[in-house]
Amino acid sequence: KPKIADYPFTTLVPHLGVVYVEPGRSFVVADLPGLIEGAHAGEGLGHQFLRHVERCRVLVHLLDISGMTGRDPLQDFEVIQRELELYNPDLLRxxxxxxLNKADVAPAELRDRVRDALRERGYPVHVISAATGEGVQVLVYSLAELLDSIPLPATPVEDMVVFRAPRQDERAWSVQQTGEHEFTVQGKGIERLVKMTDLENEEAVRRLQRKLERIGIVQRLREAGIQHGDTVRIGDEEFDFVDELAEDTS
Incomplete structure:
Protein backbone atom coordinates (compact mmCIF):
# COMPACT_ATOMS: atom_id res chain seq x y z
CA LYS A 1 0.00 0.00 0.00
CA PRO A 2 1.50 3.36 -0.95
CA LYS A 3 1.93 5.86 1.85
CA ILE A 4 -0.22 8.92 1.18
CA ALA A 5 -0.95 12.19 2.98
CA ASP A 6 -2.54 15.56 2.32
CA TYR A 7 0.47 17.30 0.81
CA PRO A 8 1.96 17.43 -2.70
CA PHE A 9 4.23 14.66 -3.99
CA THR A 10 3.36 12.35 -1.09
CA THR A 11 4.15 9.18 -3.05
CA LEU A 12 7.84 8.54 -2.44
CA VAL A 13 8.47 5.32 -4.36
CA PRO A 14 6.73 3.73 -7.38
CA HIS A 15 3.97 1.22 -6.61
CA LEU A 16 2.41 -1.30 -8.98
CA GLY A 17 -1.19 -2.44 -8.69
CA VAL A 18 -3.67 -4.45 -10.73
CA VAL A 19 -6.99 -2.84 -11.67
CA TYR A 20 -9.73 -5.45 -12.16
CA VAL A 21 -12.24 -4.04 -14.64
CA GLU A 22 -14.46 -7.11 -14.89
CA PRO A 23 -13.94 -10.89 -14.82
CA GLY A 24 -11.06 -11.75 -17.15
CA ARG A 25 -10.17 -8.13 -17.83
CA SER A 26 -7.56 -6.16 -15.93
CA PHE A 27 -4.56 -3.90 -16.36
CA VAL A 28 -1.53 -2.84 -14.34
CA VAL A 29 -1.14 0.69 -13.01
CA ALA A 30 2.13 2.20 -11.80
CA ASP A 31 1.59 4.86 -9.13
CA LEU A 32 4.59 7.13 -9.65
CA PRO A 33 5.87 9.93 -7.43
CA GLY A 34 5.16 13.47 -8.55
CA LEU A 35 7.96 15.03 -10.56
CA ILE A 36 9.61 18.27 -9.52
CA GLU A 37 11.37 20.83 -11.67
CA GLY A 38 14.76 19.47 -12.66
CA ALA A 39 13.60 15.84 -12.56
CA HIS A 40 14.97 15.29 -16.07
CA ALA A 41 18.41 16.16 -14.69
CA GLY A 42 18.05 13.81 -11.74
CA GLU A 43 16.62 16.22 -9.18
CA GLY A 44 14.51 14.49 -6.54
CA LEU A 45 15.42 11.01 -7.84
CA GLY A 46 13.92 12.15 -11.14
CA HIS A 47 15.77 9.69 -13.36
CA GLN A 48 14.62 6.77 -11.22
CA PHE A 49 10.97 7.82 -11.56
CA LEU A 50 11.17 8.75 -15.24
CA ARG A 51 12.56 5.33 -16.13
CA HIS A 52 9.30 3.87 -14.82
CA VAL A 53 7.31 6.32 -16.96
CA GLU A 54 9.06 4.98 -20.07
CA ARG A 55 7.55 1.53 -19.43
CA CYS A 56 3.97 2.85 -19.47
CA ARG A 57 1.76 2.76 -22.57
CA VAL A 58 -0.68 5.40 -21.27
CA LEU A 59 0.12 8.31 -18.96
CA VAL A 60 -2.48 9.54 -16.47
CA HIS A 61 -1.94 12.93 -14.84
CA LEU A 62 -3.60 13.10 -11.41
CA LEU A 63 -4.19 16.74 -10.46
CA ASP A 64 -5.45 18.04 -7.13
CA ILE A 65 -8.28 20.53 -7.72
CA SER A 66 -9.32 20.94 -4.09
CA GLY A 67 -7.91 24.46 -4.00
CA MET A 68 -6.55 23.72 -0.52
CA THR A 69 -2.86 23.52 -1.39
CA GLY A 70 -2.38 27.00 -2.78
CA ARG A 71 -1.02 25.45 -5.98
CA ASP A 72 -2.26 25.99 -9.52
CA PRO A 73 -3.17 22.58 -11.06
CA LEU A 74 -2.51 23.85 -14.57
CA GLN A 75 0.93 25.06 -13.58
CA ASP A 76 1.72 21.70 -11.98
CA PHE A 77 0.59 20.01 -15.19
CA GLU A 78 2.91 22.21 -17.24
CA VAL A 79 5.88 21.45 -14.97
CA ILE A 80 5.39 17.71 -15.37
CA GLN A 81 4.92 17.98 -19.14
CA ARG A 82 8.10 20.02 -19.46
CA GLU A 83 10.10 17.50 -17.42
CA LEU A 84 8.80 14.62 -19.55
CA GLU A 85 9.78 16.44 -22.71
CA LEU A 86 13.26 17.32 -21.46
CA TYR A 87 13.87 13.71 -20.38
CA ASN A 88 12.47 12.02 -23.49
CA PRO A 89 10.37 13.92 -26.08
CA ASP A 90 8.77 10.63 -27.20
CA LEU A 91 6.88 10.49 -23.89
CA LEU A 92 4.67 13.39 -24.98
CA ARG A 93 3.55 11.36 -28.00
CA LEU A 100 -8.93 15.91 -11.69
CA ASN A 101 -9.09 14.54 -8.15
CA LYS A 102 -10.88 15.74 -4.98
CA ALA A 103 -13.93 16.85 -6.93
CA ASP A 104 -16.03 16.42 -3.76
CA VAL A 105 -14.34 19.47 -2.18
CA ALA A 106 -13.25 21.38 -5.31
CA PRO A 107 -14.54 24.90 -5.95
CA ALA A 108 -16.76 24.79 -9.04
CA GLU A 109 -14.91 27.70 -10.66
CA LEU A 110 -11.50 26.01 -10.29
CA ARG A 111 -12.84 22.64 -11.46
CA ASP A 112 -14.44 24.13 -14.57
CA ARG A 113 -11.45 26.33 -15.42
CA VAL A 114 -8.92 23.49 -15.26
CA ARG A 115 -11.22 20.98 -17.01
CA ASP A 116 -12.08 23.34 -19.87
CA ALA A 117 -8.48 24.50 -20.35
CA LEU A 118 -7.19 20.95 -20.67
CA ARG A 119 -10.03 19.77 -22.90
CA GLU A 120 -9.39 22.73 -25.24
CA ARG A 121 -5.86 21.39 -25.62
CA GLY A 122 -7.21 17.99 -26.63
CA TYR A 123 -6.71 16.00 -23.44
CA PRO A 124 -9.39 13.58 -22.21
CA VAL A 125 -10.33 14.88 -18.74
CA HIS A 126 -12.12 12.98 -15.97
CA VAL A 127 -13.38 14.70 -12.85
CA ILE A 128 -13.13 12.22 -9.98
CA SER A 129 -13.05 11.85 -6.22
CA ALA A 130 -10.95 9.04 -4.79
CA ALA A 131 -12.65 9.69 -1.44
CA THR A 132 -16.27 9.24 -2.62
CA GLY A 133 -15.67 7.14 -5.74
CA GLU A 134 -17.24 9.76 -8.01
CA GLY A 135 -16.14 9.25 -11.62
CA VAL A 136 -13.62 6.51 -10.74
CA GLN A 137 -15.46 3.65 -12.47
CA VAL A 138 -15.90 5.71 -15.63
CA LEU A 139 -12.17 6.50 -15.59
CA VAL A 140 -11.29 2.81 -15.15
CA TYR A 141 -13.42 1.71 -18.12
CA SER A 142 -12.07 4.55 -20.22
CA LEU A 143 -8.49 3.50 -19.52
CA ALA A 144 -9.30 -0.14 -20.24
CA GLU A 145 -10.78 0.80 -23.63
CA LEU A 146 -7.78 2.98 -24.42
CA LEU A 147 -5.29 0.26 -23.51
CA ASP A 148 -7.20 -2.29 -25.60
CA SER A 149 -6.74 -0.03 -28.62
CA ILE A 150 -2.95 0.24 -28.19
CA PRO A 151 -0.90 -2.71 -29.48
CA LEU A 152 1.55 -4.18 -27.02
CA PRO A 153 5.12 -3.16 -27.90
CA ALA A 154 6.92 -5.84 -29.87
CA THR A 155 10.20 -7.01 -28.43
CA PRO A 156 12.94 -6.89 -31.10
CA VAL A 157 14.20 -10.35 -31.89
CA GLU A 158 17.79 -9.28 -31.41
CA ASP A 159 17.00 -8.21 -27.85
CA MET A 160 15.65 -11.62 -26.91
CA VAL A 161 18.18 -13.82 -25.18
CA VAL A 162 17.32 -17.41 -24.38
CA PHE A 163 19.18 -19.05 -21.52
CA ARG A 164 19.21 -22.82 -21.37
CA ALA A 165 20.49 -24.63 -18.33
CA PRO A 166 23.09 -27.25 -19.18
CA ARG A 167 21.68 -30.75 -19.17
CA GLN A 168 22.62 -32.77 -16.16
CA ASP A 169 23.23 -36.49 -16.48
CA GLU A 170 20.89 -37.89 -13.83
CA ARG A 171 22.94 -41.07 -13.74
CA ALA A 172 26.07 -39.19 -12.66
CA TRP A 173 27.11 -39.44 -9.02
CA SER A 174 30.09 -38.64 -6.83
CA VAL A 175 31.50 -39.78 -3.50
CA GLN A 176 33.44 -37.62 -1.08
CA GLN A 177 34.49 -37.80 2.52
CA THR A 178 32.73 -35.09 4.48
CA GLY A 179 33.80 -35.99 8.00
CA GLU A 180 36.13 -38.21 9.99
CA HIS A 181 33.75 -41.15 9.74
CA GLU A 182 31.27 -39.67 7.26
CA PHE A 183 30.96 -40.00 3.49
CA THR A 184 28.44 -38.31 1.19
CA VAL A 185 27.08 -39.64 -2.10
CA GLN A 186 25.69 -36.96 -4.41
CA GLY A 187 23.75 -37.39 -7.63
CA LYS A 188 20.29 -36.44 -8.82
CA GLY A 189 19.26 -39.92 -9.85
CA ILE A 190 20.64 -41.77 -6.83
CA GLU A 191 19.17 -39.22 -4.40
CA ARG A 192 15.76 -39.66 -6.04
CA LEU A 193 16.11 -43.44 -5.82
CA VAL A 194 16.81 -43.25 -2.08
CA LYS A 195 13.93 -40.84 -1.55
CA MET A 196 11.53 -43.24 -3.30
CA THR A 197 12.72 -46.28 -1.30
CA ASP A 198 10.64 -47.43 1.66
CA LEU A 199 13.42 -47.65 4.23
CA GLU A 200 11.08 -49.39 6.67
CA ASN A 201 10.81 -52.29 4.23
CA GLU A 202 13.71 -54.73 4.58
CA GLU A 203 13.34 -56.10 1.04
CA ALA A 204 13.26 -52.58 -0.42
CA VAL A 205 16.46 -51.72 1.48
CA ARG A 206 18.16 -54.86 0.13
CA ARG A 207 17.18 -53.87 -3.42
CA LEU A 208 18.67 -50.44 -2.83
CA GLN A 209 21.89 -51.98 -1.52
CA ARG A 210 22.18 -54.23 -4.59
CA LYS A 211 21.63 -51.20 -6.82
CA LEU A 212 24.41 -49.29 -5.04
CA GLU A 213 26.73 -52.24 -5.49
CA ARG A 214 25.81 -52.73 -9.14
CA ILE A 215 26.49 -49.14 -10.21
CA GLY A 216 29.79 -49.06 -8.32
CA ILE A 217 29.00 -46.77 -5.40
CA VAL A 218 29.94 -49.35 -2.74
CA GLN A 219 33.27 -50.02 -4.45
CA ARG A 220 33.94 -46.28 -4.73
CA LEU A 221 33.23 -45.85 -1.00
CA ARG A 222 35.79 -48.53 -0.22
CA GLU A 223 38.33 -46.82 -2.47
CA ALA A 224 37.64 -43.55 -0.64
CA GLY A 225 38.61 -45.27 2.63
CA ILE A 226 35.26 -45.95 4.25
CA GLN A 227 35.33 -48.31 7.22
CA HIS A 228 32.77 -50.70 8.62
CA GLY A 229 30.30 -48.68 10.74
CA ASP A 230 31.02 -45.30 9.12
CA THR A 231 28.10 -43.04 8.12
CA VAL A 232 26.94 -42.66 4.51
CA ARG A 233 24.73 -39.69 3.60
CA ILE A 234 22.57 -39.78 0.46
CA GLY A 235 20.20 -36.84 0.12
CA ASP A 236 18.36 -36.44 3.42
CA GLU A 237 19.05 -39.99 4.57
CA GLU A 238 21.88 -41.47 6.66
CA PHE A 239 23.05 -45.09 6.61
CA ASP A 240 25.58 -47.12 8.62
CA PHE A 241 28.05 -48.70 6.22
CA VAL A 242 28.05 -52.45 6.68
CA ASP A 243 31.01 -53.87 4.82
CA GLU A 244 30.10 -57.45 4.02
CA LEU A 245 33.67 -58.10 2.90
CA ALA A 246 34.91 -57.08 6.34
CA GLU A 247 32.30 -59.30 7.99
CA ASP A 248 33.25 -62.25 5.79
CA THR A 249 36.96 -61.97 6.70
CA SER A 250 36.32 -61.52 10.42
Missing part, protein backbone atom coordinates in the same frame (compact mmCIF):
# COMPACT_ATOMS: atom_id res chain seq x y z
CA UNK A 94 2.01 8.70 -25.77
CA UNK A 95 -1.73 8.76 -25.01
CA UNK A 96 -2.43 10.96 -22.01
CA UNK A 97 -5.45 11.20 -19.75
CA UNK A 98 -5.99 13.78 -17.02
CA UNK A 99 -7.85 12.94 -13.81
Missing amino acids: RPMVVA
Whole structure:
Protein backbone atom coordinates (compact mmCIF):
# COMPACT_ATOMS: atom_id res chain seq x y z
CA LYS A 1 0.00 0.00 0.00
CA PRO A 2 1.50 3.36 -0.95
CA LYS A 3 1.93 5.86 1.85
CA ILE A 4 -0.22 8.92 1.18
CA ALA A 5 -0.95 12.19 2.98
CA ASP A 6 -2.54 15.56 2.32
CA TYR A 7 0.47 17.30 0.81
CA PRO A 8 1.96 17.43 -2.70
CA PHE A 9 4.23 14.66 -3.99
CA THR A 10 3.36 12.35 -1.09
CA THR A 11 4.15 9.18 -3.05
CA LEU A 12 7.84 8.54 -2.44
CA VAL A 13 8.47 5.32 -4.36
CA PRO A 14 6.73 3.73 -7.38
CA HIS A 15 3.97 1.22 -6.61
CA LEU A 16 2.41 -1.30 -8.98
CA GLY A 17 -1.19 -2.44 -8.69
CA VAL A 18 -3.67 -4.45 -10.73
CA VAL A 19 -6.99 -2.84 -11.67
CA TYR A 20 -9.73 -5.45 -12.16
CA VAL A 21 -12.24 -4.04 -14.64
CA GLU A 22 -14.46 -7.11 -14.89
CA PRO A 23 -13.94 -10.89 -14.82
CA GLY A 24 -11.06 -11.75 -17.15
CA ARG A 25 -10.17 -8.13 -17.83
CA SER A 26 -7.56 -6.16 -15.93
CA PHE A 27 -4.56 -3.90 -16.36
CA VAL A 28 -1.53 -2.84 -14.34
CA VAL A 29 -1.14 0.69 -13.01
CA ALA A 30 2.13 2.20 -11.80
CA ASP A 31 1.59 4.86 -9.13
CA LEU A 32 4.59 7.13 -9.65
CA PRO A 33 5.87 9.93 -7.43
CA GLY A 34 5.16 13.47 -8.55
CA LEU A 35 7.96 15.03 -10.56
CA ILE A 36 9.61 18.27 -9.52
CA GLU A 37 11.37 20.83 -11.67
CA GLY A 38 14.76 19.47 -12.66
CA ALA A 39 13.60 15.84 -12.56
CA HIS A 40 14.97 15.29 -16.07
CA ALA A 41 18.41 16.16 -14.69
CA GLY A 42 18.05 13.81 -11.74
CA GLU A 43 16.62 16.22 -9.18
CA GLY A 44 14.51 14.49 -6.54
CA LEU A 45 15.42 11.01 -7.84
CA GLY A 46 13.92 12.15 -11.14
CA HIS A 47 15.77 9.69 -13.36
CA GLN A 48 14.62 6.77 -11.22
CA PHE A 49 10.97 7.82 -11.56
CA LEU A 50 11.17 8.75 -15.24
CA ARG A 51 12.56 5.33 -16.13
CA HIS A 52 9.30 3.87 -14.82
CA VAL A 53 7.31 6.32 -16.96
CA GLU A 54 9.06 4.98 -20.07
CA ARG A 55 7.55 1.53 -19.43
CA CYS A 56 3.97 2.85 -19.47
CA ARG A 57 1.76 2.76 -22.57
CA VAL A 58 -0.68 5.40 -21.27
CA LEU A 59 0.12 8.31 -18.96
CA VAL A 60 -2.48 9.54 -16.47
CA HIS A 61 -1.94 12.93 -14.84
CA LEU A 62 -3.60 13.10 -11.41
CA LEU A 63 -4.19 16.74 -10.46
CA ASP A 64 -5.45 18.04 -7.13
CA ILE A 65 -8.28 20.53 -7.72
CA SER A 66 -9.32 20.94 -4.09
CA GLY A 67 -7.91 24.46 -4.00
CA MET A 68 -6.55 23.72 -0.52
CA THR A 69 -2.86 23.52 -1.39
CA GLY A 70 -2.38 27.00 -2.78
CA ARG A 71 -1.02 25.45 -5.98
CA ASP A 72 -2.26 25.99 -9.52
CA PRO A 73 -3.17 22.58 -11.06
CA LEU A 74 -2.51 23.85 -14.57
CA GLN A 75 0.93 25.06 -13.58
CA ASP A 76 1.72 21.70 -11.98
CA PHE A 77 0.59 20.01 -15.19
CA GLU A 78 2.91 22.21 -17.24
CA VAL A 79 5.88 21.45 -14.97
CA ILE A 80 5.39 17.71 -15.37
CA GLN A 81 4.92 17.98 -19.14
CA ARG A 82 8.10 20.02 -19.46
CA GLU A 83 10.10 17.50 -17.42
CA LEU A 84 8.80 14.62 -19.55
CA GLU A 85 9.78 16.44 -22.71
CA LEU A 86 13.26 17.32 -21.46
CA TYR A 87 13.87 13.71 -20.38
CA ASN A 88 12.47 12.02 -23.49
CA PRO A 89 10.37 13.92 -26.08
CA ASP A 90 8.77 10.63 -27.20
CA LEU A 91 6.88 10.49 -23.89
CA LEU A 92 4.67 13.39 -24.98
CA ARG A 93 3.55 11.36 -28.00
CA ARG A 94 2.01 8.70 -25.77
CA PRO A 95 -1.73 8.76 -25.01
CA MET A 96 -2.43 10.96 -22.01
CA VAL A 97 -5.45 11.20 -19.75
CA VAL A 98 -5.99 13.78 -17.02
CA ALA A 99 -7.85 12.94 -13.81
CA LEU A 100 -8.93 15.91 -11.69
CA ASN A 101 -9.09 14.54 -8.15
CA LYS A 102 -10.88 15.74 -4.98
CA ALA A 103 -13.93 16.85 -6.93
CA ASP A 104 -16.03 16.42 -3.76
CA VAL A 105 -14.34 19.47 -2.18
CA ALA A 106 -13.25 21.38 -5.31
CA PRO A 107 -14.54 24.90 -5.95
CA ALA A 108 -16.76 24.79 -9.04
CA GLU A 109 -14.91 27.70 -10.66
CA LEU A 110 -11.50 26.01 -10.29
CA ARG A 111 -12.84 22.64 -11.46
CA ASP A 112 -14.44 24.13 -14.57
CA ARG A 113 -11.45 26.33 -15.42
CA VAL A 114 -8.92 23.49 -15.26
CA ARG A 115 -11.22 20.98 -17.01
CA ASP A 116 -12.08 23.34 -19.87
CA ALA A 117 -8.48 24.50 -20.35
CA LEU A 118 -7.19 20.95 -20.67
CA ARG A 119 -10.03 19.77 -22.90
CA GLU A 120 -9.39 22.73 -25.24
CA ARG A 121 -5.86 21.39 -25.62
CA GLY A 122 -7.21 17.99 -26.63
CA TYR A 123 -6.71 16.00 -23.44
CA PRO A 124 -9.39 13.58 -22.21
CA VAL A 125 -10.33 14.88 -18.74
CA HIS A 126 -12.12 12.98 -15.97
CA VAL A 127 -13.38 14.70 -12.85
CA ILE A 128 -13.13 12.22 -9.98
CA SER A 129 -13.05 11.85 -6.22
CA ALA A 130 -10.95 9.04 -4.79
CA ALA A 131 -12.65 9.69 -1.44
CA THR A 132 -16.27 9.24 -2.62
CA GLY A 133 -15.67 7.14 -5.74
CA GLU A 134 -17.24 9.76 -8.01
CA GLY A 135 -16.14 9.25 -11.62
CA VAL A 136 -13.62 6.51 -10.74
CA GLN A 137 -15.46 3.65 -12.47
CA VAL A 138 -15.90 5.71 -15.63
CA LEU A 139 -12.17 6.50 -15.59
CA VAL A 140 -11.29 2.81 -15.15
CA TYR A 141 -13.42 1.71 -18.12
CA SER A 142 -12.07 4.55 -20.22
CA LEU A 143 -8.49 3.50 -19.52
CA ALA A 144 -9.30 -0.14 -20.24
CA GLU A 145 -10.78 0.80 -23.63
CA LEU A 146 -7.78 2.98 -24.42
CA LEU A 147 -5.29 0.26 -23.51
CA ASP A 148 -7.20 -2.29 -25.60
CA SER A 149 -6.74 -0.03 -28.62
CA ILE A 150 -2.95 0.24 -28.19
CA PRO A 151 -0.90 -2.71 -29.48
CA LEU A 152 1.55 -4.18 -27.02
CA PRO A 153 5.12 -3.16 -27.90
CA ALA A 154 6.92 -5.84 -29.87
CA THR A 155 10.20 -7.01 -28.43
CA PRO A 156 12.94 -6.89 -31.10
CA VAL A 157 14.20 -10.35 -31.89
CA GLU A 158 17.79 -9.28 -31.41
CA ASP A 159 17.00 -8.21 -27.85
CA MET A 160 15.65 -11.62 -26.91
CA VAL A 161 18.18 -13.82 -25.18
CA VAL A 162 17.32 -17.41 -24.38
CA PHE A 163 19.18 -19.05 -21.52
CA ARG A 164 19.21 -22.82 -21.37
CA ALA A 165 20.49 -24.63 -18.33
CA PRO A 166 23.09 -27.25 -19.18
CA ARG A 167 21.68 -30.75 -19.17
CA GLN A 168 22.62 -32.77 -16.16
CA ASP A 169 23.23 -36.49 -16.48
CA GLU A 170 20.89 -37.89 -13.83
CA ARG A 171 22.94 -41.07 -13.74
CA ALA A 172 26.07 -39.19 -12.66
CA TRP A 173 27.11 -39.44 -9.02
CA SER A 174 30.09 -38.64 -6.83
CA VAL A 175 31.50 -39.78 -3.50
CA GLN A 176 33.44 -37.62 -1.08
CA GLN A 177 34.49 -37.80 2.52
CA THR A 178 32.73 -35.09 4.48
CA GLY A 179 33.80 -35.99 8.00
CA GLU A 180 36.13 -38.21 9.99
CA HIS A 181 33.75 -41.15 9.74
CA GLU A 182 31.27 -39.67 7.26
CA PHE A 183 30.96 -40.00 3.49
CA THR A 184 28.44 -38.31 1.19
CA VAL A 185 27.08 -39.64 -2.10
CA GLN A 186 25.69 -36.96 -4.41
CA GLY A 187 23.75 -37.39 -7.63
CA LYS A 188 20.29 -36.44 -8.82
CA GLY A 189 19.26 -39.92 -9.85
CA ILE A 190 20.64 -41.77 -6.83
CA GLU A 191 19.17 -39.22 -4.40
CA ARG A 192 15.76 -39.66 -6.04
CA LEU A 193 16.11 -43.44 -5.82
CA VAL A 194 16.81 -43.25 -2.08
CA LYS A 195 13.93 -40.84 -1.55
CA MET A 196 11.53 -43.24 -3.30
CA THR A 197 12.72 -46.28 -1.30
CA ASP A 198 10.64 -47.43 1.66
CA LEU A 199 13.42 -47.65 4.23
CA GLU A 200 11.08 -49.39 6.67
CA ASN A 201 10.81 -52.29 4.23
CA GLU A 202 13.71 -54.73 4.58
CA GLU A 203 13.34 -56.10 1.04
CA ALA A 204 13.26 -52.58 -0.42
CA VAL A 205 16.46 -51.72 1.48
CA ARG A 206 18.16 -54.86 0.13
CA ARG A 207 17.18 -53.87 -3.42
CA LEU A 208 18.67 -50.44 -2.83
CA GLN A 209 21.89 -51.98 -1.52
CA ARG A 210 22.18 -54.23 -4.59
CA LYS A 211 21.63 -51.20 -6.82
CA LEU A 212 24.41 -49.29 -5.04
CA GLU A 213 26.73 -52.24 -5.49
CA ARG A 214 25.81 -52.73 -9.14
CA ILE A 215 26.49 -49.14 -10.21
CA GLY A 216 29.79 -49.06 -8.32
CA ILE A 217 29.00 -46.77 -5.40
CA VAL A 218 29.94 -49.35 -2.74
CA GLN A 219 33.27 -50.02 -4.45
CA ARG A 220 33.94 -46.28 -4.73
CA LEU A 221 33.23 -45.85 -1.00
CA ARG A 222 35.79 -48.53 -0.22
CA GLU A 223 38.33 -46.82 -2.47
CA ALA A 224 37.64 -43.55 -0.64
CA GLY A 225 38.61 -45.27 2.63
CA ILE A 226 35.26 -45.95 4.25
CA GLN A 227 35.33 -48.31 7.22
CA HIS A 228 32.77 -50.70 8.62
CA GLY A 229 30.30 -48.68 10.74
CA ASP A 230 31.02 -45.30 9.12
CA THR A 231 28.10 -43.04 8.12
CA VAL A 232 26.94 -42.66 4.51
CA ARG A 233 24.73 -39.69 3.60
CA ILE A 234 22.57 -39.78 0.46
CA GLY A 235 20.20 -36.84 0.12
CA ASP A 236 18.36 -36.44 3.42
CA GLU A 237 19.05 -39.99 4.57
CA GLU A 238 21.88 -41.47 6.66
CA PHE A 239 23.05 -45.09 6.61
CA ASP A 240 25.58 -47.12 8.62
CA PHE A 241 28.05 -48.70 6.22
CA VAL A 242 28.05 -52.45 6.68
CA ASP A 243 31.01 -53.87 4.82
CA GLU A 244 30.10 -57.45 4.02
CA LEU A 245 33.67 -58.10 2.90
CA ALA A 246 34.91 -57.08 6.34
CA GLU A 247 32.30 -59.30 7.99
CA ASP A 248 33.25 -62.25 5.79
CA THR A 249 36.96 -61.97 6.70
CA SER A 250 36.32 -61.52 10.42
